[in-house]
Ligand SMILES: Nc1ncnc2c1ncn2[C@@H]1O[C@H](COP(=O)(O)OP(=O)(O)OP(=O)(O)O)[C@@H](O)[C@H]1O
């Protein structure tokens with residue numbers, strides 16, 4: 001390959017403020033396809049193992065994962081704290097969810113990291129990098145947090161002090177997967193079994209995996225019987241590493257798959273390690289020792305569940321003619337897709353009649369319709385004589401006590417009968 005002057009192979013930042021424009025080469029050519037990567041580093045502990053992290057036995061792995069060390073205990077405090085991501089894609093999505101649930105965060109000073117949610121006066125909000133939200137939860141510096149499930153799996157690393165309160169907040173959907181080159185010695189490698197069986201991997205030439213998820217990777221490769229693997233570290237732009245020759249494969253987040261594909265990498269059968277999305281997590285000790293926190297978590301679960309369910313539906317109102325409200329209801333109950341959640345609501349529609357007296361000649365039928373089925377439902381209503389069809393988004397659908405609340409109490413070893421939160425149910429749907 002003709003050298004393009006001194007720039008070729010020069011690593012320059014791929015993200016953030018320090019990204020620089022690459023000047024044309026000395027010979028006046030425009031900067032061609034320069035391979036730009038973040039620098040790859042081996043963490044001290046990788047070096048300590050001679051950069052050759054040979055898989056321990058499952059027992060060793062479990063022991064090392066289970067033996068959680070806490071460098072310090074958090075300073076005693078009375079205030080309840082929730083950690084929220086301070087930047088990146090999780091930050092925006094988290095604030096949007098809270099806003100959609102009428103829990104907007106009030107952060108008067110953009111450069112200060114403490115804020116509040118006026119709707120929950122007893123709670124302090126602390127903005128931290130998503131990874132630090134998990135760390136602060138483990139240390140007990142915050143009681144509650146919203147992060148990505150992948151980040152939680154990696155950094156909580158099986159820490160029983162942390163409890164998942166809501167596992168599906170509906171944003172940040174992605175998955176952690178292996179990315180394997182499409183060409184060269186990996187050309188025919190389309191499954192995890194085939195990758196493991198490659199004769200290339202020995203104690204001297206281990207499979208080199210670059211990832212930001214070392215805890216997850218160790219467990220994954222150990223559980224899948226890989227013997228010779230070395231884990232390399234990088235903070236981003238991992239997809240360039242195989243092309244650079246500094247790693248064989250990557251283990252990274254995938255959402256659309258574009259970055260993998262654009263870097264001639266692909267996923268393999270058995271290589272999807274975990275699904276991820278935003279989750280609500282809490283410190284177990286805080287939940288058990290701070291009753292107000294349990295009450296706040298109950299409200300958050302109710303609001304999140306109520307909002308996330310409502311997001312799937314529209315409220316549809318149609319003017320219907322009929323002999324009686326029951327007759328209109330019967331017609332709808334027998335029509336596919338028009339039953340609503342429990343059933344239609346049918347009310348009289350009044351207009352000015354003779355002598356300016358209110359009269360009613362038709363009814364307004366209201367039903368909940370799944371967003372995906374809206375157009376079909378509107379056409380079906382019109383076919384039944386419906387007119388003036390109004391479609392409204394829904395903010396909340398509050399059902400009985402959310403299942404997740406009962407599940408959380410079970411995780412905490414609490415009997416719902418003993419938990420009386422805010423005068424509402426006690427965790428098993430009975431008030
Ligand atoms: N395509 C994606 N790539 C990376 N993270 C994603 C993606 N889709 C969703 N996420 C979620 O966002 C989290 C990363 O958010 P975070 O703000 O920490 O990193 P970031 O947005 O990549 O910014 P930075 O890399 O500067 O920390 C992931 O842990 C994951 O849960």
Ligand SMILES: O=P(O)(O)OC[C@H]1O[C@H](OP(=O)(O)OP(=O)(O)O)[C@H](O)[C@@H]1O
Pocket residue numbers: 014015235236237238239252253254255256257258259260
């Ligand atoms: O499947 P896709 O939709 O292409 O998204 C996946 C890519 O997004 C993330 O990178 P990010 O954009 O956060 O940059 P980074 O790797 O430098 O953090 C992740 O690390 C993948 O590289």
Ligand SMILES: [Mg+2]
Pocket residue numbers: 236
């Ligand atoms: Mg990133």
